[in-house]
Amino acid sequence: MAKKVAVIGAGVSGLISLKCCVDEGLEPTCFERTEDIGGLWRFKENVEDGRASIYQSVITNTSKEMSCFSDFPMPEDFPNFLHNSKLMKYFRIFAENFDLLKYIQFQTIVLSVKKCPDFPSSGQWKVVTQSHGKEQSAIFDAVMVCSGHHIIPHIPLKSFPGIEKFKGQYFHSRQYKHPDGFEGKRILVIGTGNSASDIAVELSKKAAQVFISTRHGAWVLSRISEDGYPWDQVFHTRFKSMLRNILPRTVVKWMMQEQMNKWFNHENYGLEPQNKYLMKEPVLNDDLPSRLLYGAIKVKSRVKELTETSAIFEDETVEEDIDVIVFATGYTFSFPFLEESLVKVENNMISLYKYIFPPHLEKSTLACIGLIQPLGSIFPTVELQARWVTRVFKGLCSLPSEDTMLADIIERTKKKIDLFGESLSQTLQTNYVDYLDELALEIGAKPSFGFLLLTDPQLAVKLYFGPCNSYQYRLVGPGKWEGARDAIFTQKQRILKPLKTRTLKPSSSSPVSSLLTILGLFAVVVAFLFQLQWF
Ligand SMILES: Cc1cc2nc3c(=O)[nH]c(=O)nc-3n(C[C@H](O)[C@H](O)[C@H](O)COP(=O)(O)OP(=O)(O)OC[C@H]3O[C@@H](n4cnc5c(N)ncnc54)[C@H](O)[C@@H]3O)c2cc1C
Numbered sequence: 001m002a003k004k005v006a007v008i009g010a011g012v013s014g015l016i017s018l019k020c021c022v023d024e025g026l027e028p029t030c031f032e033r034t035e036d037i038g039g040l041w042r043f044k045e046n047v048e049d050g051r052a053s054i055y056q057s058v059i060t061n062t063s064k065e066m067s068c069f070s071d072f073p074m075p076e077d078f079p080n081f082l083h084n085s086k087l088m089k090y091f092r093i094f095a096e097n098f099d100l101l102k103y104i105q106f107q108t109i110v111l112s113v114k115k116c117p118d119f120p121s122s123g124q125w126k127v128v129t130q131s132h133g134k135e136q137s138a139i140f141d142a143v144m145v146c147s148g149h150h151i152i153p154h155i156p157l158k159s160f161p162g163i164e165k166f167k168g169q170y171f172h173s174r175q176y177k178h179p180d181g182f183e184g185k186r187i188l189v190i191g192t193g194n195s196a197s198d199i200a201v202e203l204s205k206k207a208a209q210v211f212i213s214t215r216h217g218a219w220v221l222s223r224i225s226e227d228g229y230p231w232d233q234v235f236h237t238r239f240k241s242m243l244r245n246i247l248p249r250t251v252v253k254w255m256m257q258e259q260m261n262k263w264f265n266h267e268n269y270g271l272e273p274q275n276k277y278l279m280k281e282p283v284l285n286d287d288l289p290s291r292l293l294y295g296a297i298k299v300k301s302r303v304k305e306l307t308e309t310s311a312i313f314e315d316e317t318v319e320e321d322i323d324v325i326v327f328a329t330g331y332t333f334s335f336p337f338l339e340e341s342l343v344k345v346e347n348n349m350i351s352l353y354k355y356i357f358p359p360h361l362e363k364s365t366l367a368c369i370g371l372i373q374p375l376g377s378i379f380p381t382v383e384l385q386a387r388w389v390t391r392v393f394k395g396l397c398s399l400p401s402e403d404t405m406l407a408d409i410i411e412r413t414k415k416k417i418d419l420f421g422e423s424l425s426q427t428l429q430t431n432y433v434d435y436l437d438e439l440a441l442e443i444g445a446k447p448s449f450g451f452l453l454l455t456d457p458q459l460a461v462k463l464y465f466g467p468c469n470s471y472q473y474r475l476v477g478p479g480k481w482e483g484a485r486d487a488i489f490t491q492k493q494r495i496l497k498p499l500k501t502r503t504l505k506p507s508s509s510s511p512v513s514s515l516l517t518i519l520g521l522f523a524v525v526v527a528f529l530f531q532l533q534w535f
């Protein structure tokens with residue numbers, strides 16, 4: 001009999017978990033507390049308790065070709081970075097295509113998940129849900145927790161002495177929806193994450209003045225990279241990832257700094273990160289530097305104290321007449337429906353094997369999906385997590401002993417603190433390509449570079465030097481997709497298609513460039529001949 005799996009939540013993580021269950025022949029039931037799919041990506045005008053909340057203008061910071069699920073490329077004409085409504089469209093066609101909606105019970109909240117009372121060592125779970133005021137319970141063979149981690153706002157009010165005296169308005173970034181109503185105000189935004197920067201930029205078009213206060217600074221990257229390609233297409237290649245792993249730390253740090261400062265010098269703009277860690281998460285924002293250049297936004301250091309109307313900063317400077325403070329200070333997370341002994345969240349740290357499995361269960365029948373903040377898109381990441389988890393549930397993959405898992409968790413935490421630091425927002429960070437490969441290896445879906453070099457060198461070169469997209473994990477192994485190779489080779493087409501909205505006459509190559517090409521070829525031939533002689 002097919003194993004029954006409860007999936008909690010129908011956001012990105014829940015949807016892909018459902019699909020993976022179906023692919024593996026498991027029998028899933030998804031419980032979603034709201035009336036629709038999409039999780040945090042479904043914009044609503046009002047903020048709802050217990051649900052993530054975004055502002056109206058949110059656009060993805062990872063590109064469409066790096067963010068799609070591995071056997072379902074986004075429509076060719078979709079732009080490379082998607083407005084939240086467009087991304088919702090993708091989720092809808094994805095859910096429809098794989099016929100996932102029929103497994104979802106909407107407006108059903110999971111109240112508790114407990115070990116099956118009659119046979120606690122069976123690995124089964126008793127799941128209690130509530131729908132329209134009615135409680136129900138059912139037994140499941142396994143549970144996938146996909147409830148998200150951008151729900152509980154984190155405002156460190158203790159670090160803002162004087163906040164109780166402050167006469168203006170203040171709120172967490174999750175309350176922010178539109179720039180309307182902020183005309184002519186003097187606004188202080190706390191934080192320099194993606195949300196903080198987006199909100200500061202948007203408000204700066206209407207406000208009298210926006211200040212952005214940062215403790216550690218930030219690297220700001222444009223979504224547009226070399227030759228106009230999306231940043232993650234260029235950044236996340238196996239080759240670059242390998243370099244970042246094998247070169248000495250100081251060299252990598254220097255390279256990162258060079259790269260980050262190519263667009264503008266972060267020190268001149270007061271943004272340079274002030275910590276010793278290498279990989280401080282970049283902020284993706286195309287407008288922040290120009291707003292700083294216009295003076296519409298000013299960078300300040302950490303807030304030391306607030307008074308009734310002003311902010312005093314660490315460097316003793318004061319900004320008077322502050323009307324509004326926006327705390328873009330991130331989130332904490334918890335799982336109210338799980339017993340604390342199962343998944344313990346402490347200081348935003350969580351002990352899970354490979355960020356997924358609680359290590360101390362008799363049977364590996366509970367998994368957390370999406371509890372991670374990768375440097376790249378989370379979509380392919382949660383997909384590989386779910387592919388592995390469903391195969392573990394099915395008994396096709398097994399986990400090591402509890403001791404081995406615990407040792408791995410400790411080792412990983414140490415490495416992560418070393419790379420990313422201990423700050424709250426970064427406790428879920430992980431190295432992008434490495435983690436994807438690691439999960440793929442578990443299920444036998446990691447492409448073998450050496451083998452490909454012999455059998456399909458063209459593909460091998462693409463895999464190694466090209467963008468590490470999700471299609472790569474559908475080339476071999478379980479869940480192999482016939483269209484994967486083609487998807488890799490047609491990627492550029494899908495990137496350029498939405499930009500080709502004006503028909504251009506084919507340009508004839510200029511005589512100068514032809515001449516240069518001929519000279520270049522000549523130089524190569526000469527160099528080659530020289531080389532032959534030397535051997
Ligand atoms: C502003 C913002 C922008 C982002 N941009 C990007 C980006 O461009 N690229 C990227 O890769 N990542 C981005 N992220 C990261 C984001 O975490 C992921 O994109 C992704 O949406 C997370 O999906 P999820 O399914 O894990 O969680 P969510 O989207 O939060 O979904 C969780 C679902 O579970 C439901 N639920 C919760 N508790 C219960 C319960 N007890 N019972 C029943 N249902 C429950 C909720 O209603 C919700 O539908 C962004 C995050 C934010 C906040």
Ligand SMILES: *[C@@H]1O[C@H](CO)[C@@H](O)[C@H](O)[C@H]1NC(C)=O
Nearest residue numbers: 061194195282373375376377
């Ligand atoms: C994109 O933005 C979200 C929200 O701030 C953040 O959690 C995520 O890490 C960002 N992704 C990248 C790759 O920067």
